[in-house]
Amino acid sequence: MIYMLSPEIIKTKKQFEKIRAVLVAQSPFVASLMFRMRVIADTSIPVACVDKHNVLHLNPVTFLRLPEEEQVFVISHETLHVGFCHVQRGKGKIPQLWNIAADAVVNYMLEMNRLRPPKGTVTLDFVSKITGISREELQKMKVEEIYNLLEQHLPKRRIGGKGGEKGMGQEEGEDLGSDLRPESGEEDKKPVIQEGDQWSYEAKSEDEIIKKWKENVASALLAAKRAGNVPGNMEELINAFLKSKVKWSVLLRRFLRENITKCVIQSWKRPSRKHNSFPGLKRIGVPDIYVLVDTSGSMSKEELQQGFAEIQAIARSVHSAVTVVQWDCKVQRVDKLRSASDARKIEVRGRGGTEIFEALEWVLKNSKPRDIVIIFSDFVIYDLDYELTRQDIQKLLQRNFVISLGTYREPPFGHRRIVIRG
Numbered sequence: 001m002i003y004m005l006s007p008e009i010i011k012t013k014k015q016f017e018k019i020r021a022v023l024v025a026q027s028p029f030v031a032s033l034m035f036r037m038r039v040i041a042d043t044s045i046p047v048a049c050v051d052k053h054n055v056l057h058l059n060p061v062t063f064l065r066l067p068e069e070e071q072v073f074v075i076s077h078e079t080l081h082v083g084f085c086h087v088q089r090g091k092g093k094i095p096q097l098w099n100i101a102a103d104a105v106v107n108y109m110l111e112m113n114r115l116r117p118p119k120g121t122v123t124l125d126f127v128s129k130i131t132g133i134s135r136e137e138l139q140k141m142k143v144e145e146i147y148n149l150l151e152q153h154l155p156k157r158r159i160g161g162k163g164g165e166k167g168m169g170q171e172e173g174e175d176l177g178s179d180l181r182p183e184s185g186e187e188d189k190k191p192v193i194q195e196g197d198q199w200s201y202e203a204k205s206e207d208e209i210i211k212k213w214k215e216n217v218a219s220a221l222l223a224a225k226r227a228g229n230v231p232g233n234m235e236e237l238i239n240a241f242l243k244s245k246v247k248w249s250v251l252l253r254r255f256l257r258e259n260i261t262k263c264v265i266q267s268w269k270r271p272s273r274k275h276n277s278f279p280g281l282k283r284i285g286v287p288d289i290y291v292l293v294d295t296s297g298s299m300s301k302e303e304l305q306q307g308f309a310e311i312q313a314i315a316r317s318v319h320s321a322v323t324v325v326q327w328d329c330k331v332q333r334v335d336k337l338r339s340a341s342d343a344r345k346i347e348v349r350g351r352g353g354t355e356i357f358e359a360l361e362w363v364l365k366n367s368k369p370r371d372i373v374i375i376f377s378d379f380v381i382y383d384l385d386y387e388l389t390r391q392d393i394q395k396l397l398q399r400n401f402v403i404s405l406g407t408y409r410e411p412p413f414g415h416r417r418i419v420i421r422g
Contacts, residue, residue: 009041009191012060016193019072027113028227029234030076032220033083038196048074049179053201054082054209058193070118073110078179080106083217084241086143087180088206092410093147097154099180100127101147105237108139112231130154139233142240152415214242248420249310252374252403253317255416259372259401260286260320287371287401288321289314292359294377295350296328303407306420307376308343316340320372327359328352329382334362355383360392369399378408 016039023031042057047066049057056078063071081087081102090098103122110117117123124138131138131149138146200216203209221238224230230238291311295304315322315337324343326333328350335346356377363373373396383389393413396402404414411417 008060008064009193012041012058012064013193015064015071016075019068019075022072023076027076027110027115027224028229029220029224029238030079030110030113032223033079033216034075036197036200036216037079037082037194038198038201039193041191041193047179048078050078050081050087052087053203054085054087054213055201056082057190060193069116073115073118076110076113076115077103077106080109081180083213083220084143085210085213088210089143090180091206094151095180097150098143098147101143101150102180104138104146105141105143109234109237112234140236142237148416218242248405248418249313251416251418252310252405253314255403256289256314256318256372260289260318286320288323288367289318289372289374290323290325290363290367291374291376292325292327292356292363294328294354294356294375294381295326295332295348296354297351298354298378298380299407303378303420304348306407307405308346308348310376311337311346312340312343314374315343323366325359325362326350327356327362329355330358331362354381356381357383357386357389357392360389360396363400364392364395367400371400373400373402375402375404375411375414377404377406377411379404379406379411380408384412 020031020034023034037054037056039056039058041060043059043061045057045059047059047062051057058078063074066074084102084106086098086102086106090102100122104124104127107117107121108124111123124135127133127138127146127150128135131153133149141149197216200212203212217238221230221235221242225235291314293304293307293311311322311324322337324335324337324346325331326335326346326349329352332349333347335342337343354377356375367373397413397415402414403416403418404411405418405420407420410419
């Protein structure tokens, strides 16, 4: 296949160097990452995308037609996708939702560097409109956190096609075509626009890629700080990437804080005293917490110790009643904690096979609507696909707030899902 005529490649290279020079002054952080990035010409894509090796593919034909301001933005945008390893971090997630989340964070970072997003790009304002979360709160979130919000508010049936097809937000003028394309091939046959740092794109594994680009991001941050050009919020987002993942226990406690609130709901059973045609108010107290702990044989001793230690921390930090339900193929033991120290006295029961149906039945029977249910498991569960189990899961999600903690597999259900990494 003939990809591009030599004169156009030369013109693209010169334009790329010009953009890099502009960014050295405007955003030393982005410019530093650009120097390390490999860029190849690829006419099979609309404009630009990033592959699984963190190589930037650029279509010189469509790219050169853009106004120079948009060229600067496109290159900067893709550079941050590469630097923050969005292809690798998005593995196992719904591609379109992940791309929206990553685009929103990247574009916010570029806004902080006085780079204005072209009309039709995904912004935090767009995410705020979908999720109802304020822009100020979204500005503090990592890509993974925004992805989780989108997954809750955009059911799969409402998400459009894949690749460059339009999906949710089309009526808003948002271009949701993905620029994160893990499956790209024949890179060696395509003309090179910039060689970049060989060690940054020839890593053998995803872990190596992430490790190398974390080093590159750390170096770029240092260069930008020396130049005195790092907006405060941007430095926080960079540091969040450089540090290890947020501890699962921190996420769990944050989700609990968000949902342990006194609720007031309307009820027709108690008519309004002032207006008979309006419902009255039925007050509901602080929700109770039910912790369903998988004590089957597939859960290691270390995992169970970790789980019970966190149960103790929950009991110590909340005013809600906490009930611990141990289950394997059936409910083995139920403990109602009167104090945090009670969690230390719980004896582990079970260690058999793993079936969650009876535990779900128990909590549906014994909890009240709006109570919080925490499921702690490796999610290697035998009966997850059984019809009765699926029905109970659906009932639970409709009436309770569910947080699922997976020690091995990513939880397949839950209003909040956390994968525990040590």
